[in-house]
Amino acid sequence: MMIWWEMIYIYLGCLLLVLYYLFSKSNNYWESKGIPFEKPFLFFGSMYNLIMRKESFFETVRAIYKKYKTPYVGIYIFNQRHLLVRSPELLKKILVKDFDKFINRNVAANESVDPISFHSLFSAKDTTWRNIRAKMSPVFTSGKIKLMLPLMKECGRDLTEYLTKNNGETLDTRNVTKKYSVDIISSCAFGINSNCLKNENSEIMKVATKLLNFNTFVRSISVLSFFFIPKFVDIFRLTFGDLTSANYLMNIFKDTLKEREERKIVRHDLIDLLNNLKNNETVDDEYKFDDIKMAAQAITFFAAGNDTTSSTISFALYELALNKEIQDRLRQEVRESFDKVGDFTYESIQEMIYLDMVLTEALRKYPLTTSLNRVVNTDYTFEETGLKLDKNLPAYIMIRNIILIQRNSFQNVSVKDLLY
Template sequence: MGYSLLGIKTPHWKSLRTKISPIFTTGKMKMMMPLIKECGENLNNYIKTVLNKKSEAKEITGKYTTDVITTCAFGIAANSFVDENSEFRIAGRKLAGDSFCRYIQALSYSFGHLFVRLFKFKFIEADAAKFLSDVFLETIEQRESSKFKRNDLIDILIELKNQEDWDDDFKFDGDRLVAQAIIFFSAGHETTNSTISFTLHELCLNQEIQDKLREEIKNIINKHGELTYEAVQDMEYLHMIICETLRKYPLTPFIQRECVEDYEIPETGLIIEKGTPVVIPQHGLHWDEKYFPNPQTYDPERFSAENKSNITPFTYLPFGNGPRNCIGERFAMLSSKLGIIYIINNFSVVRNSDTQNPLTFCRSDLLQAKGGIRLTFTDI
């Protein structure tokens, strides 16, 4: 992870981010729409096979998100709905492990790199990392030999590898090359999967919100004639719902930054010195009554056009903020929205006797419901 965009320090980080960012432009998102829609159709067809049965939502949506990230970013068909134990799905499950040991490893990585080196902690399990590394290197080799271009993440990584303007002490090859692909797979997979599954949980508990969303989806699709990128952007209530899900269920408990200059906290006299690690508690901010009244209540109206201006700046941080915000935010939002659209436009999501309310959570580096997200899909 230290070689990835998440772990590289400036100035190399700034150069790398600038060169990778073109894959996440609006134009690229529009180009990805047909690929994501195909995954959405496969999701629909799979849900038809589990109608009226007790289901674990995250395992189902995990198939969708695995297929989306592999086809959009790497040009690989994971076929997760056909082969439930495909190596990509196995890797995805391991990347989202919920063991207490993994939790300690993640904390050690964030707060004490000495512990990481001393105990040889790995952010990603070795066998999952090896599988992904082998696949990505093979894909890169095939692309280079065939000269085939798909304008995806792999093509951008190849271009970066072949550029000659890197500093002598920073060569973009080997582990640095593979690290970008692995971190995009893990972050892209888990962010979208959690967002969709937590949203489904809240929709099954709040039928009036679900019904209102379904009405918007159908009206907007009818207005545009089909499900297009522009249609998705027109779905304001869907956007409000996703934002509220990310408020109530932030995937990571905190963001770590480094102070770039001495800073005095107003009205305290306390000075944070340059170079000091700063931990920003996303969950604490998102659940603070001062900023979000009745934080335990799922209320998409917090993010309506009339209300969102009332949110105190920098208290809502699902993707971070500033120059180091999540580079894949636009992709995560689009793939999450499309997953919800395909489900709610075609099915109803209802609670069953296994549905938790409220949810309990694992001791993990990523927010995960203990026992999973239990619900039932039915025909509308």
């Protein structure tokens, strides 16, 4: 008579066989298309080193990217199929020419659990994305940004005081630029003075650090789910950003908005601009703002802006420290611009061509994101190669690898050559 543990082994064996069959069936997709692909390993797909936390996503995909010389490579992440696009011509079709067919990102979102992510441009899909983009585009015109310049200059004065106070001390550039960026974005997005440069224990600085911190095991699994295991987002009711931090910013936004309306305060910042959009809505508008949807835009602006801004400034300062001639030339341009009018104006900043060159080169040399992803929203064919993409197939674009190719084309060109 068969004992109970033998029955368990049989059931487990059958379950493993079924799972293996399902994954194997899914993992035949690229082979059936007749294109090169990175062979999957069990349910890890092509991402074993990433999932086992031996490599970053960029390191894993870079190895695949360099291994193949074809216009694209098929990869598997778990049992999901993805297309890694290498050809610059095909990238232009995805991001420019046929962008209307690739507007969605491969990011999960659950409105009932995480309305902030759901209503952000980063996660929104299809009509929702189009409506949000149409509403938000007028917010970031040069005229609107110009009105925020006094808020930025106030933070600039705080930075000057901070550096003067700590003159002669060794400072962590990344830490200083992070505080400066959070001060500016807090002022422009939420209408508050975060005083990160004045207060070492600033609460909003802690929130900025924690909001998109994926360093813990639980948070890293969470972010993997948003991109690669979307069903987990619904099953485990996951949020993209730290929930406590997001709620903190949500409450700040609502309190500030309420105070503005009660006291008729006008500050020309993002809250004012969003509230104006809401007040000018008509019955014909498909997408109408409420407090949560407006806060989602401000929190997205805060999350996306503070780290990228501080990183860009830090990398630029690093290169300026290495290249004294460039540093001297940039300092001369800034001083000459200031001496013309005795201040920094929106127009004078726009006229600093060399400053723009320095920041652009810093962004080229140190890109702030490793990749972009887009999901095709219809059956689509690359006419150049004849490859047919099925609807909802994700395509990945490795920005850093494209830049590495550019660097290889200019191996003997230095930063000095590009900026002189």
